[in-house]
Amino acid sequence: MRHAVRDWLGRFAPDGVVAVGLSGGADSLALTATAAVEAEVVDAYIVDHGLQDGSAEVAARAAEVALRLGCRSARVLTVEVGTEGGLEAAARRARYAALDAARFEPYRGREQARSVLPGADSGANSLRPGMPVLLGHTLDDQAETVLLGLARGSGGRSIQGMTEYAEPWGRPLLGVRRNVTRQLCADLGLTPWEDPHNTAPEFTRVRLRTEVLPLLEEVLGGGVAAALARTAAQLREDGATLDALAENLLNSAIDGEALILETLTTVAPALRRRVIRAWLLGGGAKSLTDSNLRAVEALVTDWRGQGGVAVGGSVTGTRLVAAREHGRLILTHSEPDRGRHHH
Known part of the structure; x- marks a missing residue:
């Protein structure tokens, strides 16, 4: 002790x-x-x-x-x-x-x-x-x-x-x-x-x-608690390295308050999702889930004309939506009755 x-x-x-x-x-x-x-x-x-x-x-x-x-x-x-x-x-x-x-x-x-x-x-x-x-x-x-x-x-x-x-x-x-x-x-x-x-x-x-x-x-056969704690420590080290790489990538992809899609399309998914997560949290998103992140990522990697993705933050009765516009990811506020899609 x-x-x-x-x-x-x-x-x-x-x-x-x-x-x-x-x-x-x-x-x-x-x-x-x-x-x-x-x-x-x-x-x-x-x-x-x-x-x-x-x-x-x-x-x-x-x-x-x-x-x-x-x-x-x-x-x-x-x-x-x-x-x-x-x-x-x-x-x-x-x-x-x-x-x-x-x-x-x-x-x-x-x-x-x-x-x-x-x-x-x-x-x-x-x-x-x-x-x-x-x-x-x-x-x-x-x-x-x-x-x-x-x-x-x-x-x-x-x-x-x-x-x-x-x-x-x-x-x-x-x-x-x-x-x-x-x-x-x-x-x-x-x-x-x-x-x-x-x-x-x-x-x-x-x-x-x-x-x-x-x-x-x-x-x-014993040792499970110690093994789980050891796994957590290894993942924290890996996560810290990936977060540092993602921060550098975010700095190069940011354009004002938007993200440049071209910078994100060819990078590894683990880095891309970290960049998107940091950008969303910085923009006011709340309680992000894995499905939230993957839906926003699909605006970059699997674009088929889909609408924006609600990402949990809200201001004065509106909700925060991530959308694709002119080669960029943007955050905008949508009225709740407009559903998931942002036009």
Whole structure:
């Protein structure tokens, strides 16, 4: 654990000033204990989702433990969890919004309870640099993420898993097994909080953890979680290289806000789709799927006079459409009642 955190700090936070998202569970508790030893300054953020009776007491206890372990401060962040996209997704959005906002808050003493609502403006104090927030995701979490991505079938990007650092989120434990964090807590005499949601079978990730991965380990003879994490790391390296090549190609294909088709027609599909994806996201597209990308790509490679493709972004009642016009791909806004096609 100490080697993992020390290595992460050396590469991504050499000043040693970090925050830790602390749930009170074994992974985040072990991470907090380790960071308190290895980092110069650690502020602990405990998110109270308010989804269970006694959650405020659980959060308060976690804050006390964080201070005892040597954190500079421990703040309880109270959030309101919505319903959109299901409970898991809504809780995740609320949690990340609160953590992102809290890291810009100035230090005001060892202990501070603070309410941060979902969607809080994390840039409100943008003159003060926000700290990285360390999260307790382990190698086992990475394996579950890769399996979920594999089931979505959205290509290499969806099975690259989580990265060690995507500002502001740091994940030093992606090479550490979950049983190691539990062992560290036991060695230090810490009692982790067992979240009932982590054993509730109605959550997909719980069934992956308790049923699917153990079965894969049994059938394939062990080492599955580590192999999935290793595959994700290799795909992230490959993806970074392809993204860099695609960025160069995008710069040569861009013409104002349009893309020159001639530049895209002869390049490899993996690069072409990356260029199209980056261009669409830069133009305001949202929640792009593989079928979205391939439909837009067909405007370049399989042009038969088809109309434009709706790509998920919208402004004031209109929707964003990618279309072909005069040897270029353009983005335009279409009225919703005009259907898929742009004329």
